[in-house]
Amino acid sequence: KEGIDCRKLENFSSWYQQVVIKADLIELYDISGCYIFRPWSFAIWEKIVEFFDAEIKKLGVQNAYFPLFVSERRLRTEQEHLEGFAAEVAWVTKSGSSELDEPIAIRPTSETIIYPAMSKWIRSHRDLPLKLNQWSNVVRWEFKHPTPFIRSREFLWQEGHTAYADRSEADHEVLQILELYRRVYEELLAVPVIKGTKSDRERFAGGLYTTTVEAFVPANGRAVQGATSHSLGQNFARMFGIYYEGKDSGEKLMPWQNSWGCTTRTIGVAVMVHGDDRGLVLPPRVAPLQVVIIPIITKSASADVISACEAICSCLQRANLRVKFDDRSEKTPGWKFNEWELRGVPLRIEVGPRDVQAGTATIARRDTMEKWSIRVPNHSISEEEDAFAQEIHQTLVRIQTNLFERASAERNARIRCVSDWGTFMQAIVQRCMALTPWCNLNECEERVRQQSVQDSLAYRERLATETDPSATDAVLSGAVKTLCMPFASELERLGLTNAAEWEAPAPEKQCFACNGPARRWALWGRSY
Numbered sequence: 084k085e086g087i088d089c090r091k092l093e094n095f096s097s098w099y100q101q102v103v104i105k106a107d108l109i110e111l112y113d114i115s116g117c118y119i120f121r122p123w124s125f126a127i128w129e130k131i132v133e134f135f136d137a138e139i140k141k142l143g144v145q146n147a148y149f150p151l152f153v154s155e156r157r158l159r160t161e162q163e164h165l166e167g168f169a170a171e172v173a174w175v176t177k178s179g180s181s182e183l184d185e186p187i188a189i190r191p192t193s194e195t196i197i198y199p200a201m202s203k204w205i206r207s208h209r210d211l212p213l214k215l216n217q218w219s220n221v222v223r224w225e226f227k228h229p230t231p232f233i234r235s236r237e238f239l240w241q242e243g244h245t246a247y248a249d250r251s252e253a254d255h256e257v258l259q260i261l262e263l264y265r266r267v268y269e270e271l272l273a274v275p276v277i278k279g280t281k282s283d284r285e286r287f288a289g290g291l292y293t294t295t296v297e298a299f300v301p302a303n304g305r306a307v308q309g310a311t312s313h314s315l316g317q318n319f320a321r322m323f324g325i326y327y328e329g330k331d332s333g334e335k336l337m338p339w340q341n342s343w344g345c346t347t348r349t350i351g352v353a354v355m356v357h358g359d360d361r362g363l364v365l366p367p368r369v370a371p372l373q374v375v376i377i378p379i380i381t382k383s384a385s386a387d388v389i390s391a392c393e394a395i396c397s398c399l400q401r402a403n404l405r406v407k408f409d410d411r412s413e414k415t416p417g418w419k420f421n422e423w424e425l426r427g428v429p430l431r432i433e434v435g436p437r438d439v440q441a442g443t444a445t446i447a448r449r450d451t452m453e454k455w456s457i458r459v460p461n462h463s464i465s466e467e468e469d470a471f472a473q474e475i476h477q478t479l480v481r482i483q484t485n486l487f488e489r490a491s492a493e494r495n496a497r498i499r500c501v502s503d504w505g506t507f508m509q510a511i512v513q514r515c516m517a518l519t520p521w522c523n524l525n526e527c528e529e530r531v532r533q534q535s536v537q538d539s540l541a542y543r544e545r546l547a548t549e550t551d552p553s554a555t556d557a558v559l560s561g562a563v564k565t566l567c568m569p570f571a572s573e574l575e576r577l578g579l580t581n582a583a584e585w586e587a588p589a590p591e592k593q594c595f596a597c598n599g600p601a602r603r604w605a606l607w608g609r610s611y
C-alpha cells in the first residue's frame with residue numbers, strides 16, 4: 084500500500100485521516116462517528132488499561148459492571164446536569180417491529196445508573212470508603228465533526244466512582260487519580276500534559292470542582308482535554324439520597340464523592356503528537372511491536388541470514404521484548420521498511436549476508452531515522468545474548484525518552500505568557516496557548532470566547548487581502564477557551580520560574596481581558 088501522500092504540517096487533518104487508516108489503527112464504518120479498532124490500536128488501549136487498572140487496584144478500587152441501558156425517568160433524576168447534554172443521548176425506542184412502552188437511553192456516562200445502587204450499598208460508615216470502577220463503552224451522539232479516537236459517538240473508557248466519609252480523603256484521591264492520568268500520558272504515551280483546575284464554565288456542572296490533564300498538538304495548534312478527575316462534593320449524594328449512619332451519633336450523613344474518566348482519545352493524541360510524514364511513530368511502552376527483524380536475502384546466503392534473524396528474534400523474545408521476524412518472501416526489504424515505518428515500529432534490525440559473515444546487523448530508529456551497525460551475540464554464549472538484549476532494551480528506553488523530550492520542547496515553545504488582549508490574540512492566531520493573569524469570572528470567559536472569534540475572523544480577512552488567500556486557513560477556527568488553571572507546581576515544572584507569584588498573580592496584576600483584579604493564572608487555547 085502507498086504511504087501518506089501529504090505532509091503533516093501542510094494538511095494536518097488529511098495527514099491524520101491517512102495515518103489512522105494506513106497504519107492499520109482503524110477501519111471506517113458506515114455509521115458516522117463510529118470506527119473499528121483494529122488490533123494495532125486495540126493493543127495500545129490494552130497497554131493503557133493494563134497500567135491504569137493495576138494502579139487503581141493498588142488504591143483499593145474494585146471493578147464492577149453496570150447495565151448499558153438507563154430509563155428516561157432515571158436519567159432525568161438530575162435535571163440541570165442533564166439539560167446541557169440532552170441532545171447527545173441515544174435512545175432505544177423499539178424492539179423488533181414493536182415500540183417500547185418507555186424509551187431507554189444508552190449510557191453516556193453512568194452516574195444515574197450507579198448512584199441509586201450506591202445508595203443501597205452505603206448505610207453505615209463501615210460501608211465507606213466505597214471505590215468502584217467500570218471499563219466499558221459509552222455513547223454520546225455528538226454533532227461536531229467526528230475525528231477518529233478524538234471525537235466519536237461511541238468510545239471506550241474507564242469511569243471511576245468513589246464515596247468517602249472524610250472530605251480530605253476524597254480530595255486527596257482526586258489528585259492521586261489525576262497523577263495516574265499524567266503518568267498514562269507522559270510515561271506510557273510520551274505526551275506532555277499540564278495538570279490544572281477547570282474554570283467554572285468548563286467544569287462538570289454537577290460536581291464541585293474538576294481537575295484535568297491538558298495535552299497539546301503542535302501540528303495544528305489545538306489543545307486536547309486528556310482526562311478529568313472530578314470532586315462531586317455531596318451534590319450527587321443529595322440528589323440520589325445516599326446517606327450513612329455517623330460513627331458516634333446515629334445522625335444521617337452524606338458521603339463525599341469523586342468521579343474520574345479516561346478514554347480511547349488517549350490513542351489519538353499520541354498519534355497526533357508523535358506521527359511524522361512517514362506515518363505513525365509509536366512510543367515503545369505502548370507499541371504492539373517494539374522491534375521488527377528484516378532479512379536481506381540474496382540467492383546464495385539466504386539460509387544463514389534466516390537463521391541469524393531467527394536467533395536474534397528468539398533472543399529478544401526471551402528478554403520479553405515485543406519482536407517479530409518479518410520473513411515474508413513475497414515482499415522486498417524496501418517494501419517492509421516502508422510498511423513498518425508507516426506502522427510506527429520503534430526499532431528495525433536488518434540482517435544481510437555480509438552481516439552474517441561479520442557477526443553484525445544494522446539497526447534503524449523510527450523516531451530519528453538514524454541507522455547504525457551493531458554486533459550480534461554469539462548465540463551459544465548467554466552473557467553475549469543478555470548484553471545484546473540489554474542494548475536493544477536501552478535503545479528502546481532512549482526512544483521513549485527522546486519522544487517525550489521532543490514533544491515537551493515543542494509544547495513548551497507554544498506557551499506564551501501574555502498580559503494584554505493584543506499579545507493574547509497574537510499568540511492564539513499563531514497557534515499557541517496563552518498563559519494569562521485572569522479574573523476567574525464566568526462572564527469574562529464568555530466575552531473572551533466571543534471576542535476571540537470576531538478578532539480571528541478580522542485577522543483572517545486582513546490576511547486574505549495582504550497575503551495569499553491560502554494563508555488564511557492557517558488561522559484556526561473555533562473559539563478560544565480556558566484549558567485549565569495550572570497548579571502552581573505545574574508552572575514550575577514548565578520552567579516558568581517566577582513561581583512565587585504562580586500561587587496567585589500579584590495583587591496589582593490585572594485580568595488580561597477585562598482589566599479587573601487578576602485572581603488566577605489561566606491557560607487558554609483553541610481545543611478539540
Ligand SMILES: O=C1CCCN[C@@H]1CCCn1cnc2cc(F)c(F)cc2c1=O
Pocket residue numbers: 164165168169170171172191192193194223241242243287311313342343344345
Ligand atoms: O467526566 C466524567 C468522568 C467519568 C464519570 N462521569 C464524569 C462526568 C461526565 C459529564 N458528562 C459528560 N457528557 C455527558 C453526555 C450526556 F449525554 C449525558 F447525558 C451526561 C453527560 C455527563 O454527565
Ligand SMILES: [Mg+2]
Pocket residue numbers: 223
Ligand atoms: Mg462532551
